Amino acid sequence: MWLLDADARRPEMRTRAATPVAVRSLQGEALVEELLRVAADRFVGVRPVLFLTQEESVKTISHHRDRLTAFYRLNLPSVELVDALQHKEGFQRLAERLDSPIPPLVHVRTLADLPAIEELRYPVVIKPGERNADYGHQFKKAYRVESAAEGAELIRRILPVMADIVVQEWIEGPDSSIYFCLQYLDRQGDVAASFTGRKIRSWPPQVGGTASCVAAPEVHEELSAMTTRFFRAAGVTGMASMEYKRDVRSQEFRMVEPTVGRTDYQEEVATLNGVNLPYVAWCSELDHPARASVVGKRPVVWRVQSEDVQSATAQGQTVEQGYPAGARVTDALWRWHDPMPSLVRHMQHIRRALSNRTLKLLRGSSAAGSKS
Incomplete structure (x- = not known):
């Protein structure tokens, strides 16, 4: 497994689970050239599955897919559909046409x-x-x-x-009323795997990204069916997900936004709870049978600890508030068997804090000197 990033300093680039490869960019013509270079240097006789993690990368790969399919296995919707679903108005108009619940x-x-x-x-x-x-x-x-x-x-x-x-x-409700359905659809548009989760907190609250989340089996049947109907009607294949929010006034779910062509930010919560979507995608692309998903009885909370703590503090909550009883809590980066990404992140935070403190001291000394 290879991990490509334009910033070699990112903590994820220190994982022992993949070989890090620095590239010039994760978007535009530079990304295409880098992917072709990496394929020529490292993948001779091999056509690996390409997993994308950023929206800009999806747009680039979608528009240049003809240059890359000889070297990488890709499963993307049509160029026109990717463009429409990556733009909020494009998604809005498609959802309205398909009579989907959207504000x-x-x-x-x-x-x-x-x-x-x-x-x-x-x-x-x-x-x-x-x-x-x-x-x-x-x-x-x-x-x-x-x-x-x-x-x-x-x-x-x-x-x-x-x-x-x-x-x-606006859809009224707290962060915990935000749900998401993560799926992988094969080239025929059939759902190979589906997982439904729920945010516990966002950072910043109400309008930010996921700070913590957990499985939501109590609504899986409803949201998985709703998501599948939309993606099939639209013609979506590959990695995809839909975010929902339950309106506290009507208790009805409303669509918020889709993600297509890439893994979602909190995708790992599905794997931690027994549904390994990247593995299912890899098996599907290589025509290998995938092991059946086994959802554990004990829920696993996925969180970005620093953001979850900030969000809880800002909302007057304890960090454990909202976690299901008996849940196991897993950090987004920390793993005993793969500690370097988390250690690098902590060292970067420490350096940043020391740098900020030094700047404040220097400014204070400068101000005191000017007064004297």
Whole structure:
């Protein structure tokens, strides 16, 4: 197994589970050239399964698949479908056409689109239409907004940076009402494996990524069926997932967003709870029979410890609050049999803290000197 990344300093690059390979980029023409170079250098006579983990990589590989399929095994939806599902408005329109449960949305590209946001029911969530580096450097992943006036003010600040904003009605409920269904669909569109989980906390709360999560067998049948119907109707194959939120007012599930062509951030929670989706995908691509999934009776919580602690503190909770009784807790990086990624991460945190402390001391000394 090989692990490719453009940043050799990342903690994951120290794992003993894979051979790290530094590449120039994880997107664009540079990624394609690097994949071709790696194939020529390391995979002579071998056509490995390519697993993707980032949205930008999926877009690149999707548009250049014809150049790569001779060297790598890929299972992606059509180029047009990948593009549509990676954009929030594209997903919205497809979900509406397939009569899927999704809140109303307004797409804003110019100031002339602003009057339309007054027709939505507030609060709303405001976020970019797709991933954008310039946006990410200046703004949060998403914003909850309580009024059209507040929303218009925020949008006016974002538009000069990114003219691609979506405004969607907010689904009421805590982080723990956010669910996800992770699947792998073979080339015929049949579901080879499916797992349903639930967030415990997000960071930042309400609008951030997963800080902790666990299996949700109590809703698996419902959400797996809903996810399968959507993906089959849309024509999705390969690695895919759908995020949902249960509205506390109606108790009904609403679709939030899909992920296609790559593993999800919290994908490992499925493996820890007995459903190894990357293994199933590998077996499917090589036409090997996969061992049946065995879901354990004791639930396993997956968490990013630092973010889970911050989220719990911000919400006035104890860290254990929300964990199922008797659950085993597993850190996103720490493993006794593979300790280096976690150790590297902790060392980086320590260096960063020391650097920040030194800067504060230097600024304090400089300020004191100027006063004297």
